[in-house]
Amino acid sequence: MWEKLRINEDRFHRDFEALAKIGATSDGGVDRPAFSPAHSKARQWFLQRAAAAGLKTNVDSAGNHSALYPCGRPKAQVVLLGSHLDSVPSGGRFDGALGVLAALEVLRTVKENGLRFNTDLEAVDFTDEEGRFLGFLGSRALTGNLKTEDLSFSTTTKPTFRKALNSTGLTPESILSAARNKKTLSGYLELHIEQGPVLEAQKKDIGIVTGITGILSFSLTFTGIAGHAGTFPMEKRKDAGWAAASFILAVRRILLNKFPGCTATVGKLHLEPGAVNVIPRQAVLSLEFRAGDRTTLEKLESVLLSATEKTVRRYGTKLDIVPMEKTPPVPTSSIIQKTIQKTCRCLGLSSLHMTSGAGHDAQILARICPAGLIFIPSIGGISHSPRENTRWKDCVNGANILLQTALSLAETKDIP
Helix, strand or coil, rough: HHCCCCCCHHHHHHHHHHCCCCCCCCCEECCCCCHHHHHHHHHHHHHHHHHCCEEEEEEECCEEEEEEEECCCCCEEEEEEECCCCCCCCCCCCHHHHHHHHHHHHHHHHHHHCCCCCCCEEEEEEEECCCCCCCCCCHHHHHCCHHHHHHCCCCCCCCHHHHHHHHHCCCHHHHHHCCCHHHHHEEEEEEEEECCCCHHHHHCCCEEEEECCCEEEEEEEEECCCEEECCCHHHHHHCHHHHHHHHHHHHHHHHHHHHCCCCCCCCCEEEEEECCCCCCCCCEEEEEEEEEEEHHHHHHHHHHHHHHHHHHHCCEEEEEEEEEEEECEEEECCHHHHHHHHHHHCCCCCCCEEEECCCCHHHHHHCCCCEEEEEECCCCCCCCCCCCCCHHHHHHHHHHHHHHHHHHHHCCCCCC
């Protein structure tokens, strides 16, 4: 029976090392932004490896690269497995790439053993997951989650985006035509490094992701009154810088005291006029916060925006709030979660149910089909960095969990 089937560890490792050389940086990371020459080379390498294994290959009209093993009945649905090969600038070797390689290894292992199931298996490398131009571009296109206006960029970005598309033969029109009929998809599975410290700290082998956090972000502009730094009395100032600083500290207190497990970040802060001897007239900052469920996210939004009102009253400034990003929390399939957990028990691996604080293609696929996300530990919780690292033993464990979970889903006639 296929329950004892395992991936080819040596081949998996050789492929990982070979891929890591494409776009490699001198400090041990990779630099493969979407549509860059290194990214294109990595994607061609993926197709060549798939073709060499006797798998069918395809590039759709959104640039998603995939390998297919038709192991199901005629006109069968497909279980998608995958992630992305693009990286952030000066990123790590594991983020995204590990999931694509593991998906490819699953297909090769199944093909070598001549297994037949109720569904086909497909390994996919999605276009521009990291958002060089538009985050989750490929998975959003595949799921029909894009509109014409989504591809209308600013006059600054648009020429660069058009050039990138032209280099790969894509157009906004072709991207919009890449949507698949959801009835053709049985489910989606993704293996990924955690990109955080939880699994390592709790000494767990596998993270079973229950959902991907929702994200809200705003641009906040505190406006006060500029004045001479030496002559204007402290007690009479309407200092926009003080207001911003006070609010930033309030955000930290609120999250630590009232919202455990949630995160909030002020990643940008700009003061005007920005002179050493002038009281800031204006402070513009970004506020981003995340929560694992809709109710908590809405409550967090309410509490944080109430804190801005208190800040304005305290420092006598005005405030302008502009909404930026709004991504709702996305739960993963409970059936797939149970399947992953059962697989962990069968393989003797410890597991932990957890929420993903980072976005993944799984959250896009979850809108049209059952989706599951498998985490393995990240050393030190470091990611999006050349220092990103994961023990190879954990990579193999993750790939075998992906294999066994995929086979369970492929054998299932219908995933709720």
